[in-house]
Amino acid sequence: MTRVPIAQGTFYPDKVRSLSEELDELIPEKKDKIDAFGAVIPHAGYRYSGSVAGATYARILPKDIYVLLGPNHTGYGADIAFSDETWKTPMGESSVSASFIKDVKERTSMIRTDRSAHASEHSIEVQLPFIKRTAPSAEIVPISIKHCSTEDMWRLAEVLTGVISGSEKRIMIVASSDMTHYESRRSAREKDMLAIQKILSVDPEGLIDIVESMDISMCGYIPSALMLMCARISGAKKAELVKYSDSGYTTGDTQQVVGYAGIAVYR
Known part of the structure; x- marks a missing residue:
């Protein structure tokens, strides 16, 4: 089965040539790269957050498998859901790592395979053209997260980290997330830096606590926290803020912005 794209033509161009040209502009040439264990990368329309996403993918070494943790904005499907479909993009198809999913399912029943959780959700799809450009033959492991308790997140992190450490493949975790939504630039930046400091x-x-106590509208804070849990377990204790921006630099509106951060986590 093939998962049909729902964000092309809106979040990013639907024509190969136009998308390729835009990716050329968004992904800078960078020789100094981080061997990242994980990253937080935004998922808005490319005209808004593409420069942050592109800078982050340019900063990290390509991998064989990308475990993509995305927030479930739609509310459809299981609380935590794999996709087992091949994902179609204008840049070509992204194959799912069936072996990774099999290994996870042998260790836990917390993640169900549920295509409905992914069918109308953009947060993972928007990452794929960047991955196709920087790591053309890479496989993906799409995981949509609607709800997960902190206790269950630690359990799941143990499982994911165990599968990653037992693999001979180069694997990283990408938490797909935007930051504060629809506040002034000043307010958004102040709140975002509180969350970013916890990620760094x-x-x-600490990220979960600050987001919930300060009412920070970071849509992917649960995927981001899960990635950080995996990083802690694996011994990845360093992080770098690659780039921060907001939608106001595109729209000109600084009173209602969405913040975007690209952060790499490494050993």
């Missing part, structure tokens, strides 16, 4: 400290529970 590789502090997953």
Whole structure:
């Protein structure tokens, strides 16, 4: 089965040539790269957050498998859901790592295969053209997250980290997330820097606490915290803020912005 794209033509161009040209502009040439264990990368329309996403993918070494943790904006499907479909993009198809999913399912029943959780969701799809450009033959493991308790997140992190450490493949985790939504630039930046500091400290529970206590509208904070839990377990204790921006630099509106951060986590 093939998962049909739902964000092409809106979040990013639907024509190969136009998309390729845009990716050329968004992904800078960078020789100094990080061997990242994980990353937080935004998922808005490319005209808004593409420069942050592109800078982050340019900063990290390509991998064989990308475990893509995306927030479930639609509310459809299981709380935590794999996709087992091949994902179609204008840049070509992205194959799912069936072996990775099999290994996870042998260790836990927390993640169900549920295509409905992914069918109308953009947060993972928007990452794929960047991955196709920077790591053309890479496989993906799409995981949509609607709800997960902190206790269950740690359990799941143990499983994911175990599968990653037992593989001979080069694997990284991408948490797909935008930052504060629809506040002034000043307010958004102040709130976002609180969350970003927790990510830079590789502090997953601190991230959850600050987002919830300060009412920070970071849509992918649960995927981001799960990535950080995996990083902590694996010994990845360093992080770099590659780029921060907001939608106001595109729209000109600084009173209602969405913030975007690209952060790489590494050993």
